[in-house]
Amino acid sequence: MNIHRSLAPLCAALALLPGGISVADAGTPRPATAVPVFEHWRETAHRGNDELLTAGLGIDALRSATAPAFSNPAQPTAEEARRRAIWSSWRGIADLTPGGGFGDV
Numbered sequence: 001m002n003i004h005r006s007l008a009p010l011c012a013a014l015a016l017l018p019g020g021i022s023v024a025d026a027g028t029p030r031p032a033t034a035v036p037v038f039e040h041w042r043e044t045a046h047r048g049n050d051e052l053l054t055a056g057l058g059i060d061a062l063r064s065a066t067a068p069a070f071s072n073p074a075q076p077t078a079e080e081a082r083r084r085a086i087w088s089s090w091r092g093i094a095d096l097t098p099g100g101g102f103g104d105v
Contacts, residue, residue, distance in 0.1 A: 050079075055086040062090045 050056040057068065068083045070076040076084070 044078075054090075055079075055083040057083060057087060062087060 046052055048056070049058075054062060061068065068080065068087055070080045070084070
């Protein structure tokens with residue numbers, strides 16, 4: 001497969017972004033009037049048991065048939081929503097139930 005042909009749709013999409021993107025512009029500062037692609041950055045810290053793989057749930061909570069609870073279901077915190085999303089993702093890709101195949105060949 002020709003790499004130039006496979007990159008064509010990506011390059012076309014990038015050209016439609018505000019201010020456009022060009023290889024010729026690489027490393028060149030943009031004018032102050034250019035519209036930024038990202039308005040703000042969000043940075044999160046994961047410390048202690050809150051690692052990136054299980055969001056601190058651990059194998060027992062991932063195996064649980066009950067989803068992680070929200071303290072306020074109408075407005076879950078970002079951490080609670082992240083834990084629920086990771087729990088749901090694991091449930092969708094692996095059978096983690098005890099005796100259900102996890103650890104058995």
